Amino acid sequence: MASATQTDHMIDDLPPARGHWRNVWSRFRKRRLALVSLIIITFIYLLGIFAPVIQTHDYQETNLRRTQEGPSTENWLGTDRAGRDLYTRVVWGIQTTVIITVVSFVTGSLFLGVSVGLVAGYFRGWIDAVIMRVGEVVSAFPDILLIILLAATLRPRILEFARNIEDSTGINGLVSSGIVDYVVIGIALLPLSWFGMMRLVRGQVLVLRNAEYVQAARAMGTSTPRILFRHILPNVVSPIIVTVSFGIGGVALSEVVLSFFGLGVQPPRPSLGVMIGEVTARGGASVSVLRDHPEQLLAPIIVVWLLIFCWNIVGDALNDVLNPRAR
Amino acid sequence: MLAYIVRRLLWTPVLLALAAFFVFFMGTCAPGDPAELRLGPRATEERIIVERARLGLDKPLLFQYGKYVNGILKGDFGDSYHYQGRPVLEILLPKLWVSVQLNIAALIVAVSIGLPLGFYAAKKQGTGRDPAIVITMLILYAMPIFFTAPFLILFFAVKLHWVPAAGWDGFFSLQIILPAVTIGIPGAAIFVRHMRASTLEVVGQEYVRTAHAKGMSNFVVNYRHIARNALLPILTIMGFTLAGMFGGSLIVELIYGIPGAGRLSLDAIFQRDFPVLTALVLLSSGMLVLANLAIDIAYTIVDPRIRLQ
Numbered sequence: 230m231a232s233a234t235q236t237d238h239m240i241d242d243l244p245p246a247r248g249h250w251r252n253v254w255s256r257f258r259k260r261r262l263a264l265v266s267l268i269i270i271t272f273i274y275l276l277g278i279f280a281p282v283i284q285t286h287d288y289q290e291t292n293l294r295r296t297q298e299g300p301s302t303e304n305w306l307g308t309d310r311a312g313r314d315l316y317t318r319v320v321w322g323i324q325t326t327v328i329i330t331v332v333s334f335v336t337g338s339l340f341l342g343v344s345v346g347l348v349a350g351y352f353r354g355w356i357d358a359v360i361m362r363v364g365e366v367v368s369a370f371p372d373i374l375l376i377i378l379l380a381a382t383l384r385p386r387i388l389e390f391a392r393n394i395e396d397s398t399g400i401n402g403l404v405s406s407g408i409v410d411y412v413v414i415g416i417a418l419l420p421l422s423w424f425g426m427m428r429l430v431r432g433q434v435l436v437l438r439n440a441e442y443v444q445a446a447r448a449m450g451t452s453t454p455r456i457l458f459r460h461i462l463p464n465v466v467s468p469i470i471v472t473v474s475f476g477i478g479g480v481a482l483s484e485v486v487l488s489f490f491g492l493g494v495q496p497p498r499p500s501l502g503v504m505i506g507e508v509t510a511r512g513g514a515s516v517s518v519l520r521d522h523p524e525q526l527l528a529p530i531i532v533v534w535l536l537i538f539c540w541n542i543v544g545d546a547l548n549d550v551l552n553p554r555a556r
Numbered sequence: 557m558l559a560y561i562v563r564r565l566l567w568t569p570v571l572l573a574l575a576a577f578f579v580f581f582m583g584t585c586a587p588g589d590p591a592e593l594r595l596g597p598r599a600t601e602e603r604i605i606v607e608r609a610r611l612g613l614d615k616p617l618l619f620q621y622g623k624y625v626n627g628i629l630k631g632d633f634g635d636s637y638h639y640q641g642r643p644v645l646e647i648l649l650p651k652l653w654v655s656v657q658l659n660i661a662a663l664i665v666a667v668s669i670g671l672p673l674g675f676y677a678a679k680k681q682g683t684g685r686d687p688a689i690v691i692t693m694l695i696l697y698a699m700p701i702f703f704t705a706p707f708l709i710l711f712f713a714v715k716l717h718w719v720p721a722a723g724w725d726g727f728f729s730l731q732i733i734l735p736a737v738t739i740g741i742p743g744a745a746i747f748v749r750h751m752r753a754s755t756l757e758v759v760g761q762e763y764v765r766t767a768h769a770k771g772m773s774n775f776v777v778n779y780r781h782i783a784r785n786a787l788l789p790i791l792t793i794m795g796f797t798l799a800g801m802f803g804g805s806l807i808v809e810l811i812y813g814i815p816g817a818g819r820l821s822l823d824a825i826f827q828r829d830f831p832v833l834t835a836l837v838l839l840s841s842g843m844l845v846l847a848n849l850a851i852d853i854a855y856t857i858v859d860p861r862i863r864l865q
Contacts, residue, residue, distance in 0.1 A: 262691075366574045370841040373803030374821070378582055378837050381825050385587035478698070486807065489702070490822060505702050511822065512810030515706035516714070516721070530703045538698035 256550045263546030266539035273536060277323030286314035288321045289497045297522055307524045309508065315528045322501040322529060325494050329484045330477050332415045337422030338473060346430025347457050351438055364424040372421055376483055379417040380492040387413050410494045414484055421483060422476065429472055433465045467551040475544035478537035485533055501529040561853055568849055573625065575841050579834045580624050584617065586830040593637045633835040638827040644835045648820065652839060655805055655816035657727045658735055662801050665740030670747025675783055677748065678755035689748065697745030701804050705738045705811040722813040735812045743801050750793055755786040791855050795848035802840060
């Protein structure tokens with residue numbers, strides 16, 4: 230044991246390995262399209278994060294004298310049927326998307342997917358078999374239908390649960406703040422986010438667990454969690470980053486679809502999906518809206534479009550830059 | 557290889573049973589008591605108790621699940637809550653059939669655009685056309701269906717009058733073109749991406765060089781040696797692409813006013829008709845599982861290298 234901690238200390242004392250990431254960044258920077266995409270993504274997310282600061286109206290404020298108007302100096306992107314400011318609502322909708330993607334990726338993909346993948350790959354045996362079979366069952370469903378089913382059946386339960394908490398603890402605003410919506414969407418998106426990540430991490434760990442440096446660490450008596458998180462995980466970070474960057478667009482779109490169906494974020498809180506659903510009367514009026522008031526439909530859609538496109542470009546570039554073997 | 561197929565065949569029913577349990581369990585989580593929902597708001601306490609007993613709701617969960625699966629095996633998915641007492645399957649099957657036809661049409665669109673374009677892009681690697689195709693397809697892939705669908709209607713139906721704007725008139729009709737293209741575009745983009753990658757892999761193989769060296773014509777090398785081998789890995793992503801398109805078709809049906817599973821699922825959500833929703837999820841995942849199984853078996857037949865392993 231003593232020798233193990235000693236070597237670990239020696240490893241700790243080495244200068245931090247910055248070289249790799251600096252390299253990655255300099256190679257990434259050379260791809261102009263990817264760089265532009267990253268800037269667009271950052272800009273969109275900043276809009277969402279600073280929504281309360283940069284809004285020009287209140288997102289609930291209706292003005293029935295100025296409904297369905299085109300862009301003007303007063304309403305930068307125009308107004309919707311209730312005279313609400315489109316720019317403000319888009320910005321708040323982006324905030325919803327930011328929150329959902331972060332929540333969904335931190336809980337589902339990173340926490341659940343990575344840890345389960347590490348466990349399955351490292352311990353193999355029956356744990357691995359059970360996890361893989363569960364994953365197969367979950368991925369047997371068409372994504373969107375499963376998400377819809379989960380959201381539709383779980384929402385009332387979670388709502389009830391939140392009301393009970395409010396009643397018993399006296400905390401107010403749990404339901405009205407929209408936290409319930411985020412929890413529902415987060416849970417509904419779990420099957421989408423965890424399995425792909427889990428399979429990826431598991432595959433990497435299956436290879437790495439027999440690598441010589443891992444065997445050496447084990448021979449020195451390093452504890453299993455330490456091997457997993459200190460020796461194996463850092464070597465899986467690159468594919469994790471690539472997977473996350475490819476997945477974010479899909480998660481954002483799923484939230485939009487759920488909210489479009491009325492199962493995600495609930496009005497009055499704006500979300501890009503709620504905006505599309507309200508404007509098009511859940512699809513039926515899409516054509517007349519696009520013809521008569523295109524800005525109402527295009528404002529939320531272009532944001533979604535840009536997000537999915539840019540994340541794919543960034544994911545592609547990261548894949549090339551982080552995976553020298555791929556090229 | 558035979559062992560693999562047998563294992564897959566044995567696992568499929570288990571997989572479907574587990575999927576059925578999951579869906580059944582989610583159904584029991586759904587709000588509202590089925591007995592109350594069936595009898596309506598004016599039912600008396602006693603009638604509800606009688607109805608609960610009749611439906612077997614007072615029995616343990618596993619017993620109810622057994623009954624549910626037993627019913628499914630006989631083609632009985634229970635009764636709809638909303639359409640008083642009508643069997644779910646009677647409501648669901650015609651609509652699902654519409655969606656299946658729509659998705660087959662979309663798959664044809666995706667394959668016939670995606671595969672040749674991906675092949676072409678790979679052959680043109682190093683020229684400006686390759687990145688142009690790749691980026692165009694990525695833009696189309698990212699384009700939300702909420703925009704594609706009304707845009708295509710406005711342009712091809714309202715402006716040019718080439719095809720009817722909306723509605724459903726069976727597989728062999730002009731109406732199917734626009735929705736099939738709408739769903740097919742993202743699928744085509746996926747095929748371009750994979751076809752391009754797998755063609756690039758085959759182009760560098762030695763047997764391709766040998767074929768060229770033998771003096772075979774470019775046409776024969778392209779189609780017999782490169783394209784046919786590049787197509788093999790595409791088979792495996794077919795099922796996954798189909799699943800993605802099915803999700804998209806739910807929204808497309810709403811926009812084009814097609815009486816398919818999409819319309820039905822939206823109605824079922826708002827009428828809280830959970831037997832319909834669960835049956836729809838289960839049936840579509842069953843189709844998906846069987847499609848993937850068929851693809852995997854077809855793959856071993858088409859590719860002798862795998863059969864011999």
